[in-house]
Amino acid sequence: MAQINVKVNGRAVSKQVEDRTLLVEFLRETLGLTGTHVGCDTGQCGACVVHLDGRAVKSCTMIAAQASGSEITTIEGLAKGDELHPMQAAFHRHHALQCGFCTPGMIMTAVDLLRRIPHPDEATIRANLDGNLCRCTGYHNIVKAIAAVAESGAGV
Amino acid sequence: MYQTTYVRASSLAEAANLLRDNPDAKLISGGQTLVPTLRQRLARASHLVDIVHLAELRGLTLEGDRVVIGATTTHAELAASDLVRQRIPGLAHLAGLIGDPPVRHLGTIGGSIANNDPAADYPAAVLALNAAVHTSRRTIGADDFFTGLFETALDPGEIVVRVSFPIPRRSAYEKFHQSASRFALVGVFVAVLADGSIRVAVTGAGPCVFRATSIESALARSFTAEAAESAAISADGLNSDIHGSAEFRAHLVPVLAARAVAQAR
Ligand SMILES: Cc1cc2nc3c(=O)[nH]c(=O)nc-3n(C[C@H](O)[C@H](O)[C@H](O)COP(=O)(O)OP(=O)(O)OC[C@H]3O[C@@H](n4cnc5c(N)ncnc54)[C@H](O)[C@@H]3O)c2cc1C
Ligand code: FES
Ligand code: FES
Numbered sequence: 297m298a299q300i301n302v303k304v305n306g307r308a309v310s311k312q313v314e315d316r317t318l319l320v321e322f323l324r325e326t327l328g329l330t331g332t333h334v335g336c337d338t339g340q341c342g343a344c345v346v347h348l349d350g351r352a353v354k355s356c357t358m359i360a361a362q363a364s365g366s367e368i369t370t371i372e373g374l375a376k377g378d379e380l381h382p383m384q385a386a387f388h389r390h391h392a393l394q395c396g397f398c399t400p401g402m403i404m405t406a407v408d409l410l411r412r413i414p415h416p417d418e419a420t421i422r423a424n425l426d427g428n429l430c431r432c433t434g435y436h437n438i439v440k441a442i443a444a445v446a447e448s449g450a451g452v
Numbered sequence: 453m454y455q456t457t458y459v460r461a462s463s464l465a466e467a468a469n470l471l472r473d474n475p476d477a478k479l480i481s482g483g484q485t486l487v488p489t490l491r492q493r494l495a496r497a498s499h500l501v502d503i504v505h506l507a508e509l510r511g512l513t514l515e516g517d518r519v520v521i522g523a524t525t526t527h528a529e530l531a532a533s534d535l536v537r538q539r540i541p542g543l544a545h546l547a548g549l550i551g552d553p554p555v556r557h558l559g560t561i562g563g564s565i566a567n568n569d570p571a572a573d574y575p576a577a578v579l580a581l582n583a584a585v586h587t588s589r590r591t592i593g594a595d596d597f598f599t600g601l602f603e604t605a606l607d608p609g610e611i612v613v614r615v616s617f618p619i620p621r622r623s624a625y626e627k628f629h630q631s632a633s634r635f636a637l638v639g640v641f642v643a644v645l646a647d648g649s650i651r652v653a654v655t656g657a658g659p660c661v662f663r664a665t666s667i668e669s670a671l672a673r674s675f676t677a678e679a680a681e682s683a684a685i686s687a688d689g690l691n692s693d694i695h696g697s698a699e700f701r702a703h704l705v706p707v708l709a710a711r712a713v714a715q716a717r
Contacts (some may be wrong), residue, residue, distance in 0.1 A: 298458050315500070316453040318491070339488045340633070342554065351528075351557040357487045358558065361458040362480070362502060408553065426634055427552025 298361040305373030322360035331371040342428030345401040352408035371400035382450035390441040394432035454496040471609040481563035523562025542623030562612040571635035575661035580641035580653035601659040624715040626708040640708040657701040677710035
């Protein structure tokens with residue numbers, strides 16, 4: 297068994313899990329944080345993106361033990377109480393989701409993008425979504441939502 | 453994933469000992485190749501020996517006329533490094549084209565070259581720039597390092613510690629993405645080394661990265677895009693799959709080499 301000591305959405309967590317537990321399984325099954333999704337077996341869809349020490353990573357492509365000692369933010373950690381994070385509000389306003397399955401990963405990737413590049417052009421936004429697949433929207437409204445947050449300067 | 457035991461190594465020596473004592477143990481660096489492989493039960497490991505936290509494997513430094521890069525340097529760190537962007541712009545550009553942002557945040561140069569995927573990007577830079585791979589046991593020159601499909605000169609239990617790149621006069625990398633995986637359908641790295649010699653390395657096209665010697669000779673006569681594009685590459689032995697035939701890949705090599713020559717700085 298592996299001892300996992302992490303801070304998740306600001307709360308310290310200490311648990312023992314099987315060594316082979318993926319970080320996404322730890323978040324969803326051990327901690328019940330089911331906002332982080334699993335959409336593939338190959339590390340390509342991005343539905344599982346969370347922030348590890350402030351950087352976007354795919355939580356299905358990491359075992360939980362690798363993350364021990366780190367701080368993790370999931371989609372559940374973005375809103376302040378009832379007030380949505382500006383990126384969540386922009387996805388809502390610009391209709392950037394249909395079924396919503398890709399949305400948590402999209403939003404975590406988008407927040408990470410604006411942390412690194414506060415004012416990306418459209419091509420940069422699209423290139424940074426290379427690792428996030430959406431089967432519904434055709435991406436246009438996702439790109440619009442991210443551009444709107446960048447323009448408002450409220451990204452981080 | 454099959455059962456495994458995770459160990460966070462506290463020194464390079466401890467990691468090497470764990471590998472020696474457990475023949476079915478595997479190193480884990482960024483995990484961006486290994487974890488999906490384990491997840492699909494295409495591989496198993498008795499132990500996962502994590503080397504990411506080792507100080508000996510970190511660092512990005514200028515040492516004389518070389519840029520020396522620790523094995524656990526991530527693709528994102530390398531792409532953003534001012535040192536690499538100024539001294540070896542083709543290498544920084546290449547790192548920024550690997551996969552997608554989350555993959556670049558964890559994936560490392562040591563893991564990539566040890567894995568030697570036929571469509572991986574770094575092998576092209578290591579070979580074209582004539583880099584030296586420093587391991588836990590010895591130093592291996594680029595021409596001897598990549599030996600075949602997913603094969604390298606590394607012995608079992610040997611650990612890549614750092615990669616040392618001689619600073620070239622000019623370098624550039626051009627990648628034709630395989631649009632589903634983001635790996636290289638074909639990637640071509642062109643380098644003019646400090647002594648004026650020209651090396652052109654090709655990834656994605658064959659079972660293992662290789663030097664395009666016909667393009668090297670053409671560029672030695674005239675370092676122009678036209679010279680690169682006029683050199684012929686045979687389709688014999690190149691990869692053929694649903695993403696592109698061997699002939700298409702052979703066609704792309706001089707085209708990408710010409711673009712790289714035009715970009716080289
Ligand atoms: C969605 C996706 C897209 C990708 N796209 C690309 C792409 O476009 N181009 C590209 O080049 N790559 C791509 N990759 C692969 C990625 O670059 C990996 O990071 C890289 O291949 C392996 O590095 P790692 O640090 O993650 O290694 P790991 O997965 O940790 O290890 C890979 C192998 O190397 C061994 N190893 C690790 N470190 C060392 C060391 N220091 N010494 C000896 N052996 C070691 C491990 O035991 C293992 O067998 C992609 C990956 C994914 C998931
Ligand atoms: S579930 Fe992680 S990338 Fe698809
Ligand atoms: S909204 Fe359905 S997958 Fe993106």
